[in-house]
Amino acid sequence: MTPLDDAPATLAPLPHAARLALLRAELARQDLHGFLVPLADEHQGEYIPPSTQRLAWLTGFGGSAGLAIVLADRAAIFVDGRYTLAVRDQVDAALFTPRHVTDEPPRAWLAEGLKGGERIGYDPWLHTRGQLAPIAEAAHRAGAELVAVTRNPIDAVWADRPAPPTAPAMAQPLDHAGVDSATKRLKLGQDLAAEGVQAAVLTAPDSIAWLLNLRGGDVPCNPLMLAFAILDSDGGVDLFVDPAKLDATLRSHLGNAVRLHPPGDFVAALEALGAAGAVVRVDPTTAATLILDRLEASGARLSQGLDPCLLPKARKNPAEMKGTRNAHARDGAALTCFLHWLSTRPPAELPDELGAVARLDAFRAAHGWYRGMSFDTIAGFGPNGAIVHYRATPQTSRQLVPGNLLLVDSGAQYPDGTTDVTRTIAIGTPSPEHRDRYTRVLKGHIALSAVRFPKGTTGSQLDALARAPLWAAGLDYDHGTGHGVGSYLCVHEGPQRISKIASTVALEPGMIVSNEPGYYKAGAYGIRIENLIAVAEAAAPVGAEKPMLGFETLTLAPYDRRLVETTLLTPDERSWLNTYHARVRGVLTPLLPVEAARWLEDQTAPL
Structure with a gap:
């Protein structure tokens, strides 16, 4: 038993420097010279219960992927491209050096800091062998070793650790x-x-x-x-x-x-x-x-x-596909009500980011089928929109004012489906640069939506379609283009994906993936456009020699026409956009209040 085992749960939260000191003291008691702290539970899930949020407790990092490594005299936190900005806002760099997990991997950092004979602990419930392999190699090269612990040293010093969840199934x-x-x-x-x-x-x-x-x-x-x-x-x-x-x-x-x-x-x-x-x-x-x-x-x-x-x-059956279409219709109606509401706010009555999140959640919650968010809503205005997986807090929430962009990435859980949708909205009049960048993102989004491809194609073979209009201007984005989505299950589901990272998993009918290219200008604004799309059989053209597949767009919500620079669109792209907007109008109008329906009619008028 450690001295903290009997501490009352009402203790004031310890500062992160004190938590780090407690961990190092416990490592010394366990004859360890370091410890790996992943964002993980025993199931390797992306979303984990409060009782297993060890990385957040130790560092303050609130993202969905990360790893800290603590040595006796130094510590670092490794995140991917989604969190390179957020980690600097959330974590004290004097305690944990922020590093990009790909560009500055753990093995390189360990090579600088490990000494021969040192023992680095890890919890064998919280890592896969593949995750441990490069770290074990780095330790071996330094003459150190990885050691599996029987009791996680963070658990030994986390006095007010929450109890495991007991929600009824x-x-x-x-x-x-x-x-x-x-x-x-x-x-x-x-x-x-x-x-x-x-x-x-x-x-x-x-x-x-x-x-x-x-x-x-x-x-x-x-x-x-x-x-x-x-x-x-x-x-x-x-x-x-x-x-x-x-x-x-x-x-x-x-x-x-x-x-x-x-x-x-x-x-x-x-x-x-x-x-x-x-x-x-x-x-x-x-x-x-x-x-x-x-x-x-x-x-x-x-x-x-x-x-x-x-x-x-991953291969959704007909009942699951019917359910997800129904879920997207009611979700699209809620999002459209939010977009209409936001468009009616005079400048003096515009919300801050947290106010926008609450209002959107209220529109969804008004429907009896709503079972909660499918992830924490990202509502980033101006510079916060450039933080890919930003989450507003009372300390960071920006007030919306005319002259910049609001990026809203949100989703919901319904008993018959899971949604995930991003729309970027101009607050006031957008700049020419806003319109150019938005339209390039839209062009990539349309290219992926409209593509036809032979059976056996993987998502990594399609990824460049979404990036090409940005690449033409010397631009890109540092995240994947698409992830799988479950049926009233996880909003991030494998094994299918659309990404630069090579994949051997072919896209098959019934698989649902996101289509979400973006552009992010650090310190200025962010743009992302996201629909969920389902792989479906496609009519093959005359003379085709292979069975063809395509995508059915599931998400139903208007794009911000003020951000579309029509001179950059080809006739086919304009036709796709007009056809999509006509479908949005046809499906959602019967589900909307009169004023919102009138607004939607204007927003979806042909370009």
Whole structure:
């Protein structure tokens, strides 16, 4: 027991310098010279509960991806291009040196600071083997070593650490899920058996939710129940979950083929698979290193590969596609009401960023199907819009005033679908530069929306289409163009993506991805335009030699016509925009109040 174990939960928050000092003292007690602090929980999820927000507690960083490394005399925090500006606002650089994870990777920083014989600790529940490999190599080159800890040293000094979540789970109705759980389990079990695999370890909560037609409330924004599962080749499942989350009705929904166990039994179940010499499928990209270590140590034969739920979950079935279209219609109506409301504000009554976030959330919440945000709304005005994953706080919230741009990236969860949409709005009269940059982003957005491509094409092969109009002007953006999206599940879903990063996953009918090129001028403004699009069969032209695919645009919301420089659009681009706006007007008008419908008619008039 550490001296802080008995401290009352009402203690005033410790400054981050004091937290860092406490961690270093605990590292010395554990005979460690450093420690890795990822933004992760045992499931490697993007959204994690407060009880596992160790990186935020230690550093103050509030982004969705990051890693801190603490040594005895120095510390650094590594973030990607989305957070290079935000990290400097949120984290004391005197305590943690900010570094770009790609341009200034952890292995380079460790090479500068590690000494021979030092022991760097890591929590084996919070890293995959792939994440650890380059750090282990850097330690080895320096004559140091990585050491798995049995107790996370941050947990030993985090006096007021929140309790783990205990939200009740709920069934996902068949009319939204489209396929019953037994059918899914039997099909995946048969696939495993055909590969000579006896069991698959499932560590991703969204995979378990999809497989068992369950939803939960354990993490912010995404309707997930935290649990582990083992799927047998006969279609049976061992589910390791807090029993308090499942009432009698839900246990009946799961059926006898789903066997319930407390979470504490999970490691023993892994070791039992090993003792039986089972061939076990594990996804090394999402499974904690502890899971692979225990399986191997106990004698299991690993079949490393994709989580078997990933691709079936990504290929939305007809019921899920119907639901997501309905969700996007009601979401588009709420966003249009917000855009109309904002357009009616005189300069003296314009909100600040937090006021805009609250108003947009209120428009969505007015609909009975609303289940909350699918991520924290990004509402960045002027310079804040250039921070890619900015989140307004009382300290940073800017007042909207005429003469600059407001970037609003938001989304919602509905029982039948998940939305994610970005619109950039001129407050007052936009400048010629605003219009030029916005239209270049729009051109890339249209190019991706309208493309036809042969089956077997990956998202990385399409990424340049969205960037080409910006590249023509010597511009670019430092984030991916598209991520997968779930069906009343995670707003970021794999394995499909559209990005510069090479991908071997082909786009298939039913997959939903975002289409969100952007442009960001540091210290000035940001632009992003985002729709969700679904891969669909496309009519092949006469003489085509290959089956073709295209995209169905799901998002329904007007673009800001004041920002469109029509002289930069080709006739085909103008036609696409007019056709899209006509569809937006046709679908949303019956869902809108009279004044908002009239405003939408003007906003979607042909260019």
